[in-house]
Amino acid sequence: MKDFILKRMASIILPFICIYGFYVIFHGHVSPGGSFAGGIIVGLSFIAFSTIYGIEKGRKKLPEKVLVWTESYGTLWYGIMGMVGIVKGAPFLANKLAGVDLGIPGALNSGGLISFIGFGVGIRVASTMVTLFFTMMEEE
């Protein structure tokens, strides 16, 4: 595409969209949205990048290997966070029982392990959206 204005605008806006996605992911436990919605926004920033700058550049930004690894280990990360409870002698997925500091209610660090779990889910959702997009574009 030879659209100068679109490309310039995208290069300014897309980084902020990506960061906003991570903002939504990390604030999942105190504000609307969460890891799934945030992950979609992060994925969307990459999808928009590859529609505007061409699929080749998009693939270069996120090679297939990176996508596979984030998908696999993002999900595994959830499980590992659940294991923290077991290591500390509490049940699976325990949060306060595992001795994690829950902080002041409403503050960013008040979720204990939840924001860490959310990070894993978020990058997994983002990479899944991008993979789906690439797969659909390939089929045409």
Added chain:
Amino acid sequence: MISAITTNLPVFIIIAPLFVAFVLPTWAQRKRLVENLVISVEILMLLGTCYLASIVLLQKGIPIIYQMGGWSAPWGIELKVGSLGTFFLLTVAIVSLPVALFARGNLTHEVGGKERVARFYVLYLLLIGALGGMALTNDLFNVYVLVEVATLSCCGLVSARNHPRAAKATFTYLILATLGSCLVMGGIGFIYIVTGHLNMGFASQELGRIWQNNPRVVWMAFSFMLVGFGVKSALFPLHVWLPDAHSVAPSPASAILSGLAVKGYLICLLKVLYNVFGFYLMRVYSVHKIMVLVGMVAIISGSISALTQEDLKRRLAFSTVAQVGYIFLGFGLLNTKGLTGTLFYLASHAVIKSTLFLSAGAMLNATGKKNIKDLSGIGRKMPITTAAFTISSLGLIGIPLFSGFVGKWQLLMGSMETGSILPVSVIISGSVLCAAYLFPVIRIAYFGTAPEKDCKDPNLPQKLALIFLSAAIVFLGVIPGSFLELANRAAAELLVLR
């Protein structure tokens, strides 16, 4: 360290296959490593399940309750390791280990390159994890999530073979299974509207108190659950997806789909019907009569459709429809003997049908054909495979000394207790029909003219898998012992009046 493992064993058994499934795509290029990981996680699962089963047997009916995250029942999610849960978990572990072993020797032939094999194993382990979860969970919404995980991995397994027919079968299955999921979700929603609980124990208590306030909603919940799980477990009029899906899948996938996946939905239905609604409400709404009736129709029509099939795998798939009919019939009998028999029959059918599908797959791969008449004389070329097929056929028909007999006998006793002659005669004629569609295969295989093509028994892992499964069939038939004891206790617990 060891106490941490034993106290958290219920959750480890569910998450171990899932963990391995998550990391497999990153190691797709290293085929040996992938296969070894899958086999070792299956072995660990079997050991853990045996440990849990021994504890449950020793504790005399007090279930182990595991609270996720330490939150207690009405708020948190529970895993309940009772007799029913360990019984089904044992079935899953016993069947899935040899199927994984068989897949090790066979997948590249049926599925394709390394990437596709790794994807197959991911779906396989997700299915096993979901089935383990279905066995243990005590939470209605968890049931829905696990049903959905299992359904999507089944769809992937059906389409694992790169073939247009597989794509068509998967699409039909996906549409119908999604319909089933919607109905299950609706049923869970209705139960939640009436009771305000998702935990099975609390929902059941609440339902027993206030079902008279909105009887129509409870009725809707019943019918949604029956039809939803009926679609997923291929109950007779809703079985249209099964013959295509189970016959085009690669043979390890057909074995696991026909043997275990269908049974997982049946166990979920059993939990919802008996643990949530309770058998008193089933009687009030006459659900048990519907189940017995539909089960009888399924037995006869499934067997007759199986008789007319020329394709061996399609014949076995239709036979699954008939066997699901037996299980539905048993669920509706509402007495301890009938339910014990049904549970044992469910487990023995899981073992038998996976043996049948695996040995049939080995025969069809060796000859390269798929019709029954092309198998003439194969018994002389492939002795072990044909022996496994024969043993499992005898088990499915219900000959004494094989595992099908024990379950069918108890089921027969249970249906005699109801005082009606019709279910008894249907069960017996179902066995006769079963013999009618399986014996011709054995006759052709042993006494037909020998094929010119040089076909041999499959390689070592596949042979080991077939021998393990055949031994399990004979073992369960000769010494059902503690396995039958578990089934008996599970049936008694399900029929407690609450």
